[in-house]
Amino acid sequence: MTQPLSLIPIDREGRPQGYSGALPAVAADTCRAMAQLYASVGYETPWVGYLALAGETLVGTCAFKSPPQAGRVEIAYFTFPEYEGHGYASAMAAHLVALAQAQNPAILVTAQTLPERNASHRILEKHGFQPVGTLHHPEAGLVLEWHLPRKTEA
Numbered sequence: 001m002t003q004p005l006s007l008i009p010i011d012r013e014g015r016p017q018g019y020s021g022a023l024p025a026v027a028a029d030t031c032r033a034m035a036q037l038y039a040s041v042g043y044e045t046p047w048v049g050y051l052a053l054a055g056e057t058l059v060g061t062c063a064f065k066s067p068p069q070a071g072r073v074e075i076a077y078f079t080f081p082e083y084e085g086h087g088y089a090s091a092m093a094a095h096l097v098a099l100a101q102a103q104n105p106a107i108l109v110t111a112q113t114l115p116e117r118n119a120s121h122r123i124l125e126k127h128g129f130q131p132v133g134t135l136h137h138p139e140a141g142l143v144l145e146w147h148l149p150r151k152t153e154a
Contacts (some may be wrong), residue, residue, distance in 0.1 A: 003055035005091040010049040012098045018021045026080055029119040030061045041066035046099055052092050059083040062092035072098050109148040
């Protein structure tokens with residue numbers, strides 16, 4: 001990763017806050033999807049979606065899937081295909097973990113991946129997440145659940 005990564009919050013209406021550049025189709029789709037997600041899970045900053053900006057280039061998106069519930073929050077991240085393999089997903093995950101822990105140091109940060117070994121497994125392991133088992137996700141089918149041990153558990 002040659003450029004530092006910054007996160008641009010996506011507002012309740014699906015607009016990137018403070019960003020006036022052109023949105024690639026995949027970013028525009030993400031913004032629309034975030035507005036739909038907010039309609040079902042609620043909109044509460046900082047527990048929202050973000051576009052990831054490296055220098056002047058949009059390289060991906062990341063989000064909290066909802067505001068925290070029962071002391072836990074789930075993260076998700078996606079690097080736009082042309083920028084994969086440059087460390088952006090890892091940086092997005094790190095930003096979300098730092099943001100969650102700054103809000104509540106005792107929060108349990110979770111993630112879900114496909115069970116088959118993939119790049120997300122390596123990213124989560126790098127950041128200290130541990131697989132805790134599989135579960136059935138209504139859209140993705142069988143997924144592997146990951147937890148980042150709380151600072152009080154480390």
